[in-house]
Amino acid sequence: MENDRKIDRIVNLAKRRGFIFPSSEIYGGLNSIYDYGPLGVAMKNNLKKAWWDFMTSRNDVVGLDSAILMHPQIWRASGHVEGFSDPLVDCKKCKMRWRADHLLEQKGIKPDFGKNKPLDVREVKCPNCGGELTDIRQFNLMFKTFMGPLEEEANQIYLRPETAQGIYVNFLNVIDSMRMKIPFGIAQIGKAFRNEITPGNFIFRMREFEQMEMQYFVEPKTADKYYDQWKKLRMDWYLSLGIKKDHIKFRDHEKDELAHYAKKATDIEYKFEFSENETFKEMEGIHNRGDWDLSRHQEFSKQKLTIKDADNKDYIPYIVETSVGVDRSMLAFLIEAYEEVKGGRTTTTESTKESEVVLHLHHKLAPVQIAILPLSKKEELNSKSKEVYSALAGQYRLMYDETQAIGRRYRRQDEIGTPYCVTIDFDTLGDKKVTVRDRDTMKQDRVAIVELDNYFREKLN
Numbered sequence: 059m060e061n062d063r064k065i066d067r068i069v070n071l072a073k074r075r076g077f078i079f080p081s082s083e084i085y086g087g088l089n090s091i092y093d094y095g096p097l098g099v100a101m102k103n104n105l106k107k108a109w110w111d112f113m114t115s116r117n118d119v120v121g122l123d124s125a126i127l128m129h130p131q132i133w134r135a136s137g138h139v140e141g142f143s144d145p146l147v148d149c150k151k152c153k154m155r156w157r158a159d160h161l162l163e164q165k166g167i168k169p170d171f172g173k174n175k176p177l178d179v180r181e182v183k184c185p186n187c188g189g190e191l192t193d194i195r196q197f198n199l200m201f202k203t204f205m206g207p208l209e210e211e212a213n214q215i216y217l218r219p220e221t222a223q224g225i226y227v228n229f230l231n232v233i234d235s236m237r238m239k240i241p242f243g244i245a246q247i248g249k250a251f252r253n254e255i256t257p258g259n260f261i262f263r264m265r266e267f268e269q270m271e272m273q274y275f276v277e278p279k280t281a282d283k284y285y286d287q288w289k290k291l292r293m294d295w296y297l298s299l300g301i302k303k304d305h306i307k308f309r310d311h312e313k314d315e316l317a318h319y320a321k322k323a324t325d326i327e328y329k330f331e332f333s334e335n336e337t338f339k340e341m342e343g344i345h346n347r348g349d350w351d352l353s354r355h356q357e358f359s360k361q362k363l364t365i366k367d368a369d370n371k372d373y374i375p376y377i378v379e380t381s382v383g384v385d386r387s388m389l390a391f392l393i394e395a396y397e398e399v400k401g402g403r404t405t406t407t408e409s410t411k412e413s414e415v416v417l418h419l420h421h422k423l424a425p426v427q428i429a430i431l432p433l434s435k436k437e438e439l440n441s442k443s444k445e446v447y448s449a450l451a452g453q454y455r456l457m458y459d460e461t462q463a464i465g466r467r468y469r470r471q472d473e474i475g476t477p478y479c480v481t482i483d484f485d486t487l488g489d490k491k492v493t494v495r496d497r498d499t500m501k502q503d504r505v506a507i508v509e510l511d512n513y514f515r516e517k518l519n
């Protein structure tokens with residue numbers, strides 16, 4: 059327990075408490091694929107809703123849900139067929155497979171991001187066995203499949219490696235149907251697939267994952283302004299959901315590191331701290347993509363993707379993009395919330411207690427907001443507790459738990475991040491009041507049942 063990494067303890071908690079399970083587990087699992095359990099899917103939906111509301115509550119952003127399977131030409135136009143690859147090296151001795159750029163970064167060597175020069179990986183030996191590494195090969199990350207009954211190249215299509223292209227190819231549909239005026243954005247949440255060479259670190263790098271992407275269409279001369287605005291908006295969003303300032307930062311890309319489509323790019327990095335060499339890592343990308351995407355789709359589709367400026371002249375808008383992984387940011391929120399209290403926070407009768415876990419999740423993200431806990435299973439408390447449950451049901455995310463001692467039940471709720479516990483005791487039958495316990499301060503309030511709704515409305519809004 060003492061020696062394993064914090065991330066390992068979070069993986070353990072996530073499994074034990076029904077957040078995240080390894081996929082296909084009874085068949086031995088499937089590398090880097092995960093399933094979300096009852097509490098995990100609740101938290102993931104809360105996270106997606108927080109992002110969706112943040113984006114689409116704006117007047118100038120609308121939503122979209124495009125298909126995962128798209129015309130294969132899209133991936134030629136986007137550059138993915140040709141260039142969506144990672145530099146792969148194999149160990150000649152133990153046959154382990156690595157990403158050359160990651161190996162170099164871990165050694166403190168800045169990988170040469172220039173597209174034509176090979177990364178100099180000769181300085182590095184296999185981290186597993188010290189063996190010599192092969193030359194670099196470029197490995198395309200897109201999953202391929204076939205559409206229709208014939209498995210031949212003409213029918214080959216791809217599982218989308220990002221959601222953004224679905225937005226670009228619907229750009230005119232959205233303008234025409236919604237009468238949107240520049241500047242405006244299109245937001246989308248959906249699955250993406252990448253055949254990553256070295257997946258890992260739990261849900262940080264998966265082969266099937268979800269993205270939340272927003273593409274903001276602007277006049278070219280205003281792109282820098284909106285790029286700066288979105289940088290600030292996105293950073294503030296994380297802070298508003300409980301990420302501490304010194305755990306999150308921007309990392310602007312240098313000129314030689316920019317992707318082929320990007321004019322400017324920054325990563326929002328979170329302090330994942332997977333190891334000493336892997337402290338801050340990318341959580342979200344914000345890019346000024348210029349007119350690259352729409353120009354390419356115009357060229358490949360032969361459809362005009364221009365709009366008119368104030369002088370009635372046609373132009374292709376620039377795009378400012380914000381792109382974040384649902385799973386990767388969920389992991390950041392879990393790490394941020396996770397606290398281990400050595401010896402426990404409470405002095406109870408249990409003598410075996412080593413440490414307690416409290417998940418200080420923001421109430422918007424917590425899978426359960428209020429736990430209803432009758433002090434005993436006695437019938438009169440049970441019916442009163444059901445009454446309290448019904449009074450709050452439909453407005454808050456609730457859990458009803460009447461098993462085991464109250465101390466244990468509090469700790470179970472602390473572990474899954476429930477901000478409030480409501481205890482119904484024998485005094486409740488007389489004074490019609492309940493005890494509300496705050497997860498973070500452990501302070502208890504005595505609140506009249508008729509006042510509960512108001513009480514929580516204030517706390518949870």
Ligand code: ATP
Pocket residue numbers: 220252254261262263264265267268269340341342343381382383384385386387
């Ligand atoms: P990385 O350098 O970590 O591979 P990237 O720069 O390729 O990431 P983007 O293509 O910019 O990532 O994707 C946007 C976001 O999607 C990332 O910031 C990350 O949050 C998420 N993401 C990308 N790849 C994965 C993955 N394999 N598993 C989980 N999330 C991912």
